[in-house]
Amino acid sequence: xxxxxxxxxxxxxxxxxxxxxxxxxxxxxxxxxxxxxxxxxxxxxxxxxxxxxxxxxxxxxxxxxxxxxxxxxxxxxxxxxxxxxxxxxxxxxxxxxxxxxxxxxxxxxxxxxxxxxxxxxxxxxxxxxxxxxxxxxxxxxxxxxxxxxxxxxxxxxxxxxxxxxxxxxxxxxxxxxxxxxxxxxxxxxxxxxxxxxxxxxxxxxxxxxxxxxxxxxxxxxxxxxxxxxxxxxxxxxxxxxxxxxxxxxxxxxxxxxxxxxxxxxxxxxxxxxxxxxxxxxxxxxxxxxxxxxxxxxxxxxxxxxxxxxxxxxxxxxxxxxxxxxxxxxxxxxxxxxxxxxxxxxxxxxxxxxxxxxxxxxxxxxxxxxxxxxxxxxxxxxxxxxxxxxxxxxxxxxxxxxxxxxxxxxxxxxxxxxxxxxxxxxxxxxxxxxxxxxxxxxxxxxxxxxxxxxxxxxxxxxxxxxxxxxxxxxxxxxxxxxxxxxxxxxxxxxxxxx
Amino acid sequence: xxxxxxxxxxxxxxxxxxxxxxxxxxxxxxxxxxxxxxxxxxxxxxxxxxxxxxxxxxxxxxxxxxxxxxxxxxxxxxxxxxxxxxxxxxxxxxxxxxxxxxxxxxxxxxxxxxxxxxxxxxxxxxxxxxxxxxxxxxxxxxxxxxxxxxxxxxxxxxxxxxxxxxxxxxxxxxxxxxxxxxxxxxxxxxxxxxxxxxxxxxxxxxxxxxxxxxxxxxxxxxxxxxxxxxxxxxxxxxxxxxxxxxxxxxxxxxxxxxxxxxxx
Numbered sequence: 001x002x003x004x005x006x007x008x009x010x011x012x013x014x015x016x017x018x019x020x021x022x023x024x025x026x027x028x029x030x031x032x033x034x035x036x037x038x039x040x041x042x043x044x045x046x047x048x049x050x051x052x053x054x055x056x057x058x059x060x061x062x063x064x065x066x067x068x069x070x071x072x073x074x075x076x077x078x079x080x081x082x083x084x085x086x087x088x089x090x091x092x093x094x095x096x097x098x099x100x101x102x103x104x105x106x107x108x109x110x111x112x113x114x115x116x117x118x119x120x121x122x123x124x125x126x127x128x129x130x131x132x133x134x135x136x137x138x139x140x141x142x143x144x145x146x147x148x149x150x151x152x153x154x155x156x157x158x159x160x161x162x163x164x165x166x167x168x169x170x171x172x173x174x175x176x177x178x179x180x181x182x183x184x185x186x187x188x189x190x191x192x193x194x195x196x197x198x199x200x201x202x203x204x205x206x207x208x209x210x211x212x213x214x215x216x217x218x219x220x221x222x223x224x225x226x227x228x229x230x231x232x233x234x235x236x237x238x239x240x241x242x243x244x245x246x247x248x249x250x251x252x253x254x255x256x257x258x259x260x261x262x263x264x265x266x267x268x269x270x271x272x273x274x275x276x277x278x279x280x281x282x283x284x285x286x287x288x289x290x291x292x293x294x295x296x297x298x299x300x301x302x303x304x305x306x307x308x309x310x311x312x313x314x315x316x317x318x319x320x321x322x323x324x325x326x327x328x329x330x331x332x333x334x335x336x337x338x339x340x341x342x343x344x345x346x347x348x349x350x351x352x353x354x355x356x357x358x359x360x361x362x363x364x365x366x367x368x369x370x371x372x373x374x375x376x377x378x379x380x381x382x383x384x385x386x387x388x389x390x391x392x393x394x395x396x397x398x399x400x401x402x403x404x405x406x407x408x409x410x411x412x413x414x415x416x417x418x419x420x421x422x423x424x425x426x427x428x429x430x431x432x433x434x435x436x437x438x439x440x441x442x443x444x445x446x447x448x449x450x451x452x453x454x455x456x457x458x459x460x461x462x463x464x465x466x467x468x469x470x471x472x473x474x475x476x477x478x479x480x481x482x483x484x485x486x487x488x489x490x491x492x493x494x495x496x497x
Numbered sequence: 498x499x500x501x502x503x504x505x506x507x508x509x510x511x512x513x514x515x516x517x518x519x520x521x522x523x524x525x526x527x528x529x530x531x532x533x534x535x536x537x538x539x540x541x542x543x544x545x546x547x548x549x550x551x552x553x554x555x556x557x558x559x560x561x562x563x564x565x566x567x568x569x570x571x572x573x574x575x576x577x578x579x580x581x582x583x584x585x586x587x588x589x590x591x592x593x594x595x596x597x598x599x600x601x602x603x604x605x606x607x608x609x610x611x612x613x614x615x616x617x618x619x620x621x622x623x624x625x626x627x628x629x630x631x632x633x634x635x636x637x638x639x640x641x642x643x644x645x646x647x648x649x650x651x652x653x654x655x656x657x658x659x660x661x662x663x664x665x666x667x668x669x670x671x672x673x674x675x676x677x678x679x680x681x682x683x684x685x686x687x688x689x690x691x692x693x694x695x696x697x698x699x700x701x702x703x704x705x706x707x708x709x710x711x712x713x714x715x716x717x718x719x720x721x722x723x724x725x726x727x728x729x730x731x732x733x734x735x736x737x738x739x740x741x742x743x744x745x746x747x748x749x750x751x752x753x754x755x756x757x758x759x760x761x
Contacts, residue, residue, distance in 0.1 A: 274572065277579040278676055282586055320579065327583050359616065360692065363623045366713045367688060370623070372743065373720045374630045374681055377637050380723070380738060381674070384640065387736050388667060391660055394735075 275316040284309065285320060295325045500645055501526065503726045507638055510718040512628075515635065518573040520566055520642040526649065532559060533653035556656060563643070563662070567669055570639050574671035577632050581625075585680050588622055592691065619691055626684045627712035633674050633681070634719045640672055641726070648736070 277285075288306035292298035300318040307317070501522050508519050532555045595618065597603050599611040643666055647659035666672060720743070727741035 274575050274670075275579075276575055276670060276676075277582050279582055279585070279680070282582045286586060320583075323580060324583055327580070327587050360619070363619055364692070366623050366627065366716070367685075369713070369720060370627045370630050370716045371685065373716050373723070374633060374678070376720070376723060376741060376743065377630070377633045378678060380637060380727075381640075381672075383738055384644070385667065387738075388660075388663055390735060392664070395660065 275312065275320075277320060281309065282320075285317070285324070289321070289324070295321065295328055500642065500726060503722050504638065504642060507634075507719065507722050510715055510722070511631070511635070512715065515573075515631075518569060519635070520570075520639045520646075522642045522646065525562065525566075525646045528559060528562065529646065529650050529653055532556075532650070552654075556654075556658065559650065560658070560662070563646075566639075566643070567666065567671070570636070570671040571669055574632065574636060578677055581629055581632070581677065581680060584625060585684065588618070588625060589687065592618055592687070615691065619688075622684065622688055622691065624712040626681060626688065627716045629677050629681050629684065631712070631715055631719060633677055634716075634723070636671050636674050640666065644736075648732075 275281075284307050285303065288303045289295055289298040291306060292302050298321065300314050300321055303321065304312060304314050304317045504519065504522050508516050511519075595611065595614045598605055599607045599614065601611075603611075644659075644663060647662055650656055651659045724741045724743060727738055
């Protein structure tokens with residue numbers, strides 16, 4: 001079984017490698033060369049991955065793997081036959097799950113089919129469900145690919161996002177490959193995946209088999225029917241998660257696994273959910289660890305149980321625990337700052353000797369600079385957010401200009417939820433007109449600076465909700481009517497939360 | 498190319514393990530050039546189905562690559578974030594331990610030990626603060642790069658990729674830096690408690706400080722780079738950021754940087 005596995009993995013690796021360069025734009029061979037460079041770089045970084053995979057399969061004792069495969073093979077899932085590929089594919093594509101969105105939007109040329117198939121398989125069954133509709137739409141789709149972004153991508157972003165880590169619960173996996181690749185990723189990217197870790201994981205797998213079957217059922221129930229990404233807030237509230245973006249990220253796949261409330265990202269179920277460790281979550285972690293007698297004594301399983309955080313998997317806990325242990329064991333450098341970063345003493349000396357300034361003073365100076373940098377970064381970020389909001393608002397405006405009927409007004413209010421979608425249509429339909437709109441709006445450098453300076457000023461003052469309104473009133477061209485403002489303001493408030 | 502150069506500089510000035518985690522701006526720019534050499538969508542109605550399909554494919558390939566970049570950012574960012582959360586907690590605990598053990602009201606008051614440990618802690622915490630700020634800087638610079646690339650793409654191919662795509666980016670983990678920002682602020686208040694009260698009002702403004710290797714150097718450079726990037730957009734538009742207005746810019750300038758020594 002193992003050798004078969006290896007062979008098929010190697011094969012699928014090769015094919016994926018070959019498939020990858022084809023992604024480059026096929027123009028002249030000279031041009032191709034340039035692009036190959038990049039995709040070459042991509043494939044070379046990916047090339048690192050398959051080898052550890054193979055190594056892992058070498059090391060892996062047969063029994064747990066067989067168990068996993070058997071358990072899953074006998075499951076009702078129809079694509080169990082593709083399990084062999086999943087290890088490699090799931091892993092490789094883990095670093096590029098965004099590909100699924102690309103796949104959805106492009107018409108796939110035949111030679112990409114293999115990677116596409118493999119990719120479909122590596123994601124959940126819901127992906128399987130979603131794909132067929134797209135392939136039939138391959139005609140009109142490519143001409144308007146961006147239309148689908150707000151809908152599909154928002155969901156797949158969240159779960160598809162980051163790869164490498166530890167993903168998933170010993171208790172759910174459609175494909176053993178994914179689980180393996182999770183562990184493999186630890187090896188590849190973390191360099192501390194030891195044999196005993198693997199064993200431990202394998203033990204966990206075996207011992208948790210009642211949860212396995214129940215969660216498998218949950219997984220089936222949740223995943224299969226739901227290809228529609230809803231942008232609903234998941235019920236899972238990881239402690240202290242204020243923002244919407246990353247709340248969905250770690251929540252979604254765990255929700256799938258835990259069989260909790262319907263998640264918006266059901267479609268790419270347990271791909272590579274990365275846990276976002278907030279301070280609150282970490283605090284809970286530390287409490288649990290302390291209860292269990294310290295970082296050395298505590299086991300991932302114990303901590304997981306104590307923490308009682310829904311959706312948290314043992315993999316998350318494991319990796320976090322490892323990080324925690326490492327950090328604790330470098331108390332001499334005062335908090336785990338490695339020597340690579342230049343010993344603190346040297347730096348102090350260099351500051352000290354050359355200037356005669358007291359170390360403390362030097363540190364204060366450093367703080368001044370750092371504080372400033374941070375402040376500027378925050379300002380810049382807020383500006384960037386405002387700019388994009390403005391852009392969205394403008395689009396709405398254009399759309400309304402193009403279609404002045406009152407129904408369109410109502411439509412644009414509801415489009416406030418999803419501006420990019422239909423406003424893009426408007427843009428496409430009347431490109432000339434919107435171009436002229438842009439010219440009208442683009443008031444010239446002075447005014448642009450003026451309006452953005454206003455934003456900066458108000459941001460600096462610190463008013464979050466006030467600034468958008470100020471912005472609006474400053475720029476008369478933007479100013480439509482009160483209702484629009486209200487819609488926009490309420491939209492902004494939503495966004496700000 | 499200005500941004501590209503600045504980005505490169507920034508990468509050089511970052512910590513070694515960060516260097517390959519930045520946006521592949523140059524490559525993406527090349528890609529945009531390539532794509533723009535292909536048929537644009539403007540005359541879509543004239544084109545055969547094949548060509549618009551090709552264009553669509555080019556765009557989705559481009560998006561695919563951007564997605565990879567974003568995943569890269571997200572992965573790195575969240576990993577660092579996790580580490581920072583851990584280190585932050587550890588620092589707090591360490592301070593508590595030192596104070597409880599060797600502090601004036603501690604179990605075993607020892608001024609010498611206390612002072613020594615506190616010095617180390619101060620150094621560590623200031624560096625830690627710097628690292629976190631650098632991470633925020635990392636996030637920002639990559640965002641900026643993405644925004645620029647998208648703008649180039651739209652400009653060159655007549656596409657409408659930028660706006661919707663950037664909306665997605667805005668909600669990405671690597672761009673939602675609230676956790677880190679909060680840690681930074683907490684750190685600042687901890688630092689205030691750990692540092693002795695300030696005596697001289699003017700601090701070290703006049704002095705010329707040579708920033709050696711390490712975090713301080715990085716943060717200074719980051720700030721300077723930011724200033725440069727923001728000097729003024731050649732393609733000023735409603736989407737451009739205004740030039741940076743640093744209050745203490747002369748202070749920053751006065752900090753000479755040790756150019757020659759590479760960060761190993």
